[in-house]
Amino acid sequence: MNDTMTTLLNRRSIRAFKPEQITDEELNAVLEAGKYAPSGANQQSALFVVVQDRKTRETISRMNQAVTGGDADPYYGAPTVVLVLADKAKVTPVEDASVALGNMFNAAHSLGLGSCWVHRERQMFESDEGKALLEEWGVAGDYVGVGACVLGYPDGAPPQAAPRKDGFVVLVR
16 A cells, blocks of 8 residues: 555544644645645635634634533644635635645644644634634635644544445446
């Protein structure tokens, strides 16, 4: 099996992270993988907002918690959160951002980083507080929040893969 297939088959969502920040080199490699994800009509609608600042990270954690009413850190203690949004004016914004997230998760695994998809960014950035943050960050336009890629060094062994269900493939020849 080649390295790509090994990465694809072995990557798991990590939900416990060491507090150490990832390196800029690791972050840039993950972001580069996201930038090169396929996109509808090559419109490249995804936008990445990298949050490593502790105060901002606490703010977005609180905003995410407010959507579900929970009180645990929705970002699992990861020191880096990449918020992924997409330009609503493009052909396939949610699909484009979703593929970018997938690329970033696989790139993170290939570098020895842990990652996990976190939801609720759509609701976060539909709120007045979310819109104000985007404005503060210089994000102009009409964006939809698609998800977050949390990144860090795993704290513990990765979980085992769940058995795959039957019926994934319908072959029409």
